[in-house]
Amino acid sequence: MNFDYDSEQNDLREAVRGLLGRAYSDSEQRRAVVRTDPGFDEKTWSRLAEMGLLGLPFAEEDGGMGAGPVEVAIVAEEIGRVLAPEPFIETVVLAGGLVAAVGTTEQKGELIGAISEGTTIAVFAHAEPGTRWTPTAQGVTATRSGDGWTLTGVKEPVPSGARADVLVVSAVVDGGTGLFLVPADATGLTRTGYRTHDGTRAAHVRFDGTPAQQLGADDSPTHPDRTAAIERALAQARIAYGHEAIGAMDTALRTTAEYLRTRKQFGVTLNKFQALNFRAADMYVSLELARSLALWASMVQEAGGDVVQAADRARLTVSRASRHIGQEAIQLHGGIGVTAEYSVGHYTSRLTAIDHLLGDGDWALDRLAGNVTSYATVDPLGAPYTP
């Protein structure tokens, strides 16, 4: 048991921080980037690829770097630190993760390599207006059509859905939820993109008898139920978003502390007001507790433990911390905190988005509460968190 990064991990962090720090050294740079489609900087995306970050968690034989969840967490945290809008988690952890988990050797060969090289942006089209953070599909249906499948229905909101080159789509199949690949130029595919409050992009995606390829071997008339694989991929993404949130909270807190140290009112700097300092101290407490849980969840993933439950735990604590820190960061700044011209409000905006992407704190708490009387105590180093 230890919480230390090894030297390679520290090097990785330095490298990512350097790259993203240059790309988004002040909040105006980010504002300029997110103002126009696709809402991120394609050049920065290429540089992430060159550094090997887009292939980080994939097996080397699939064209990846063979690194683990802790490395992904490091990248996510650095993304959060500067609010880099590049769809790293969407493409690498979620869509890429599903391809790596379920895809055939061929599909992996084709897609994992292209994702790692930065030439293909893949996203997971899963949320639907009628569902609420479920691992199953409901409104998009897959139908056998000759050798392949066709999809019908609507996915929304799909993060980066308009820019994506490939969509990994969940859809209702006999006996459960299947996974399919749909290229951007497929017939019967309509994508309507829009900007979201946090500066990123999402889309309404309509499938109208759209041809689709089954993800995984299509060698039986039926499609296996992929709910468990989706649940697992969502859990891994929840953990990664947790780290992005940690990075964002860290910056929000440091920005706030700096503001308190320098902003003058009533002839003195704000850090002469004990009530404000105490609230900043409480923000620090929230942050460090959430950081511990996020790191632990990544370690559980690495150890092969129950990643779904660990992700729920991280989600709950990160959600509570995100609201606390995001709201207090604005309040302690005062008026400037709600402007788009100053950085700190964007952190709150992004934290709010992350919180609602794959299940918020109350949602996670519901899942944990359903189980809470089935055991006496939680042992973070024991079952079910280590196999």
Add this chain to the structure above:
Amino acid sequence: MNFDYDSEQNDLREAVRGLLGRAYSDSEQRRAVVRTDPGFDEKTWSRLAEMGLLGLPFAEEDGGMGAGPVEVAIVAEEIGRVLAPEPFIETVVLAGGLVAAVGTTEQKGELIGAISEGTTIAVFAHAEPGTRWTPTAQGVTATRSGDGWTLTGVKEPVPSGARADVLVVSAVVDGGTGLFLVPADATGLTRTGYRTHDGTRAAHVRFDGTPAQQLGADDSPTHPDRTAAIERALAQARIAYGHEAIGAMDTALRTTAEYLRTRKQFGVTLNKFQALNFRAADMYVSLELARSLALWASMVQEAGGDVVQAADRARLTVSRASRHIGQEAIQLHGGIGVTAEYSVGHYTSRLTAIDHLLGDGDWALDRLAGNVTSYATVDPLGAPYTP
């Protein structure tokens, strides 16, 4: 619509405050009184009777003063202000209220007069180890026995149950819950009294074929279900306890503010520490909001509106305020706050007791939540709060 006391009500408050202020002018007086059984001062009880307070809400024809819920609230608040341990709400509002609501003319003639004169202390024996703030009985059963009834089972905790001259007892009857009168010297009645953390007394009361008189006319072989009457009496007591809590919180806050103004640390008085002042300000906010709701609930009762729902609303807000103010009063005092030798902790102790007597905040919230989507908005001046 107005929130002002009239001049008679103000006079009543002054008189009660004078009497109780003399009886409990410092917390040592109260400590001495609660140290020995029955946990209150019989002389003070007589003086309350002499002032007419023990007959306050009862009809004049029954031997009472014919006053209303607002007058009862005034007395309860003054009781809370000095933590007077006399069982006013238990005897007058609960037991007396049930007799007045359900009793025959004879029973009223006998009991209401005796309660009003202070010669009989009656309490409601209702809680059972197996129930949780229900308006029904479960563990005590009533059986027909000749002209009367016998009771079997256990009530606990019964506030002031060992001192009481008469018990009003809820018990299971065919088709619901009935109400019965049991004098202290009944055969088959075993009462084991004890001190509770707030200095008052409670008892374990065992009925073992104990003869009992039905409350209300005993003119049919069956006993009518009294659940609604009990629910109503409990609601009235919840409102009265709410006012007692308001009085206690008011003192706790004033004591705390005084301590902050006078206690020195680091060479200055504590009110030089902004963080502490802000927390005292938040206590004030909680108190005033709870006060508004408690006053409103009494007005609903007076107007003949839905007293049960109004009591639940008051209960919720008073409970939240009680915990907030009770806990902060101790914390802002520091160590002295948890000693029995200083006053403020006793306020927290009593507030905690009140909170758990007839249903705590979460319990009230559950009842309100069950109903919350059945209407669009709450109009405090409209239905169901005015008839």
Add this chain to the structure above:
Amino acid sequence: MRLRLSPELEAFREEMRTFFTTQVPQEIRDKVASHREVSKDEYVEAQRVLNAAGLAVPHWPVEWGGKDWSPLQRHIWREEMQLAHVPEPLAFNTSMIGPVLASFGNQEQKVRFLARTANLDIWWCQGFSEPDAGSDLASLRTSAVRDGDDWVVNGQKTWTTLGQHADWIFCLCRTDPTAEKKQRGISLLVFPMDTPGVTLRPIELLDGGFEVNEVFFEDVRVPAENLIGEENRGWDYAKFLLGNERVGIARVGSTKSTLAQAKQHAREIVSGGRPLSEDPRMAARIAEIENDLLALELTALRVAANSADGKPHPASSVLKLRGSELQQAATELLVDIAGPLSLASFAEEGSDVPDWARVATPHYLNYRKVSIYGGSNEVQRTIIAGSILGL
């Protein structure tokens, strides 16, 4: 102590309710209800409907269009207006400069401005805060120097709400930089926004909207007759005006409507096979906010009933503090009910996400302001601790 409204007040409430729900155009009220941006023309139209019926400035002196209402009537008027989603009369006109002019302006100024202010013929904006004078307003530095018959104004204001619509500004300027206390030496000037030397820069907010501005003054010449009240007494007028601002800022009616919407939406969202409204924890969350709001409303009624002498009740700080917290709790609730749909914030045509869910997060983010403006919650706590608890 009496719960029921008198028959007269019942009738009054009914009259207000009927007026607001039938006389103010539905399209405008729908926009307010759904938290969409109300245009300048719509603001003006709504206020003129109210003013024509004598309902825009009831708290003004009778001779200038006011009604001699009790505080409880004013409370009912405001709550019913909010419940009906009527855009409130522009606060800068009716709660701020109007009462100041009526109390401290000279007769000529009253005649010149008051009727047009009530009717929103003049749209006023506020020139108070500066980049280095926010909560510490008395540190303001914008200067007005007397030059012949004019004041010459130089400096900068910020957080000027809806300044982009404004015809005139009321502006605190430092007229005596040598005054011993910084609160002295400040005067209140009014002048048109198109006076040469006035420039305005809109500030984009987190929700993408533009409602506040920076205003710059470069050698702006203001005729001496545009001084309101006495020279160097501007701080007194500002305090008077900000006291008025705090009244009604609890916004109970508005939060009540938001909560009613939340219930409706929670019924429409399905979670775990049942309406979200039937989730015990969601139901409890709604019920708790609702009860908190009831406590606030009753406190507002208590304060209204006890402030007949015209001065703001000290407990009005409770209304601002708690009112803003509950506005924020209600907007956060809507985001959480929207859940994954809340991500579709700027979706347009072709989206299946309902409008209310699209605006939920921008609205939530924007509403972080309500605990900052009008005297931040920290300022309110300072007032409570100091003037009520004696700390």
Add this chain to the structure above:
Amino acid sequence: MRLRLSPELEAFREEMRTFFTTQVPQEIRDKVASHREVSKDEYVEAQRVLNAAGLAVPHWPVEWGGKDWSPLQRHIWREEMQLAHVPEPLAFNTSMIGPVLASFGNQEQKVRFLARTANLDIWWCQGFSEPDAGSDLASLRTSAVRDGDDWVVNGQKTWTTLGQHADWIFCLCRTDPTAEKKQRGISLLVFPMDTPGVTLRPIELLDGGFEVNEVFFEDVRVPAENLIGEENRGWDYAKFLLGNERVGIARVGSTKSTLAQAKQHAREIVSGGRPLSEDPRMAARIAEIENDLLALELTALRVAANSADGKPHPASSVLKLRGSELQQAATELLVDIAGPLSLASFAEEGSDVPDWARVATPHYLNYRKVSIYGGSNEVQRTIIAGSILGL
């Protein structure tokens, strides 16, 4: 970054668990588990069992009975001890005066005291706080004046925990009232509680128990050799000692047991026709406290793993702050689960209310202390704001 314990640490944990659950008398551990008062004899017995196995003072120098354990081992030792409801070795002996003697005492003092301190042959108490020197400890006024070979001590201490059991006291006294800074001029003296001139007055607490005392000194003569460390350096030793106090004060293991009990009791209480544990809001409340506790435990592990240099990690303030909040949340939870039964607090024979429900409220009231003692939560926030955030 690695989740699993090494096989050695797994074995260590197993060894601790086995020892604590089999070697420390069950009756004593049951008392701790049910929050009943542990007698002096039982404290002594338990600590001697630990000490005999080398488990009372593992953090002391090896030559005085310590083990050369890693911070992680110490963490495991403490958590397992709490989970097994073992009364912890008396903090005044093992975490406070012991380490001070080992670090700053002279050889003679070490020989004289340390072994007996580890074995609880001497029961120490703390003479630090005074009526006017609580959080502001440096304002203490108890004086020690040199007179020949003795110090003569006069003054008063308070909050002396378990002073009624104590054989000796370690006591901060002002030895140089002329020192420029009040932190200078304080010295640390030790002396027997039965020295003439020492009197003790127990203070009754809210739960009816007596665990703290006032201690009065009237011309108490203390031999000069009983000065610990250097004259006028007592403040440094106090800071060293209080830093040790903060470590382990998160009390995760203890809160974890309380929470496990809460779950068990919630299963036994019936509410609305089902076990209270199946009430969705009660289940969520328990789950949320449990998750908060997990976050605290993991943070304690992080801090332990990062404080190998022996100094308390600055984040240890987080452990104290949050640890006390969660202890209080867990005790409040038990009161709420007990519900109406919580009123039967001092019931004896003949009551049908289970023991745990009787002690719930007194325990809750008593535990309001944990956010006050050992550096109040306000002190911890000050430390975090100042030394971590630079405010």
